[in-house]
Amino acid sequence: MRRIFIIALCLFAVPGVSAASVAPGAPSLAPGAPTPAGRPLWLELARHLEQVRRSRPPAIVEDGAVDLLRLRLDVQLGADGRTVDATAVLTVRANGSTGDAFYLWLDEGLAFTTAEAPGVNVLVDTLEYPPFVYGVVGFSPRLAAGETVDVALTYGGRLVCGPYGPRASQYCGGDGELSYYMASGLFPLVMDYADPYGALAYELDLTLRTPAELEVLVAADPVSETVDGAWRVSTWHAPVYTSGMNLILLTGQFDVIEVPQVAPPTTVQHPTGHGEYAGTMAEWIPTIYGFLEELAGGPFPFGQVTVFKLPIMDGFPGTATHGMVYLSDAYTTSSMQWFEEILTHEISHLWWGILAAPVDLSRTALMTEGLAVTSQYEYIRRQYYPDLDADWVLWSKLRRNQIYLWYLTEPGTLPPILLPEGAAWPDTVNEQVVWAYYKTSSFLDLLRVTMGDGLFFAALRDYVAACTHGECAFDDVESIFGQRAETDLSPLFDAFARRSYYPELGIAFVPCDQDAEPCVNTVTLSKDVETTLPVELLLEGADGAVLHRELVHLADPAADFAFTTAGRPARARVNPRLQAFYRVFSDAPGDVNFDGETDGFDWMEVVLAQGRRAVHDVETPGLYDIDERFETRLDLVTDGVINGAELEVLRAGLGATAGGGR
């Protein structure tokens, strides 16, 4: 079996937004922390299969592995939008000594009616996992290793389109204006019998018969379309379709806006009568494409791309797949800049997960969600704040990451970015989102600070070149970035991705004497872990301007670093972008402004912040319940609230110096 892609149904929905819970103007979207599940559907279904297999007596569990070479679908969808009559012809090749089985997932309202293949009996064992049904398709006699066969399966019935998971996600749904149908519902979702988490890459042909009055839009390249009486017959093709590409059909009446002068040709489409924001999206797209082209090293290798603006509808906030990006109006409820940022996130998934799809998606979201968040942050920085200090702009974004990591979840128990073999995604929605989106993007930013922008983005282009339609896994990512970096990155991958280190850094700053020439300043760093840590130091003037920045590598438990500056710095700080993982304290207790001493200014900073909480709702915190302006450096006891505990630390430390008085 070619383990290239993993099924990623709804994988790329943006965190915290469940269309079912979204109301216009109401940005508080996230479900509560204790809610179980919320994993991507493909993972949910694969886990179910794995559990079923484990529950069986060992003798019955067979190895099985197939290559799916081609999938030809002929699907008729009735005028009610629910009645289905379909044929699926799968060209499969057995690639194991005994293996020849696979799974097919469908909506629970559908049933397999016939199954046949030339010269061999096809066995379909149908099982239920509401709101789905799946067939275990096997052969008698078994296929020999390397034997290829065309299996024709017919199925039909009436779609139920039931919700699943705590977010009430749906694989089909909609109303008279717009309906959507995904794999595992109307279209079969194929999984390998030997490895449900494994991936398939195949050629896709689809013939679709739908009511003539409805327009259709499929996540594949259009081939033809005719109207035959009451039926619209459209054919679609994709030379390389993968499990990572969710086969999605939209039906309804659509309006189309051409995006000028972009490659590949791109349209923004939306249901007729729901054109709000669509023109603005079309205006944004050339800039977003330009940014992503620079990031990836070239344009998307699709014949065309459609960005579909979804109305707010149950169970479908957005996703990306073969040449298609879907995004819900739900994201307009905060601000237009946020909508543009999330549009960038979703479009970037055409690279990060669709074209360059890691094979170990069941164990890590580093190069999918992590890169999509990295892309959205960097896009906004370049688009709106190119003249501001990049560290400051990125920190204003990454502070959210730190607050999520430190306060919305428990950093000590949140799993490492690369899950250990056999480990599951975290249990709660908050943990899943923080783990998949924010821990990963924090780590990528740690790499970026360590490597520098030039090498980091060069490595990203290397990754695209090596892994588009490839078979890259986490170790390949480490290798690709490691080859570009000027320092050994493996300790960072080990400490922050394979394990969950949160080192504590101590910093003591002694500026040069007044009017000293040259002005030689000393910064002493200490740490509580053995790993060599990259630390970017910022020496700032009294007005906050950075007088000197330098990346140092702290190998010993403590070390002094001397820096000569043109003027006398007022403070020395660790680049706050690193502080999703590093917990930084001045050696002078309570020196929250890192000027090397604890004084009235530190006191007043903490006094002013009295009562602030990192997370507003401490009982059932959600992703939108955080205070994004919460100053983590003021939280001296790391409990997520600035109160008397911090004042006590300051009162005890007032007058203390880190490395000498002044």
Add this chain to the structure above:
Amino acid sequence: MSVRGISLMLSAVLSLAAFITACADDLRREKTDFLTWEAQPPPAEGPAVYFSAGEFSRGRLVATIAARGLERVAGFALRLRVDEGKWRFVEFRPASAWTRRPHAAAAARGGLVLLGVGLPADSGGEDFAGRPVGTLVFEVADPSAAALDFVPERSAVLDLHGEPVPGVTFQGGGLAPRR
């Protein structure tokens, strides 16, 4: 020795002790009577932090910091320079005139007194139109002329965003020989 004799001796000793104590008080009063608190007056206009009152008595100096020309400020981060060989910092007490009880802390280090006093950002701030901020207390070990000066480049009045209020002048004071 008779009981009466012992009583006479004890009485004599106590009288001598009282005499010595009285003499010492007189000497100290005599010496400190030469010193008086003097403060630099605030400028005629503009926001200012200054000493509105001071009293030196029985080896203790009590000096009141006041402020004027300030509206809706969060508080004060102040640094004062003292002669640590002469004065020992005892405490800082926020004035009772604050409309809400402020958070205050102060400490001395190497000839400096560092203090912070103020209110949280959500308090709405405090106006100072010639009102006391708080009182500094020192023990004066060496009763001689000495200054109590702000370090203006390291002192500030802070607004509700934590930003220094511009244009504030800081006026110190000190003990000076009585004229």
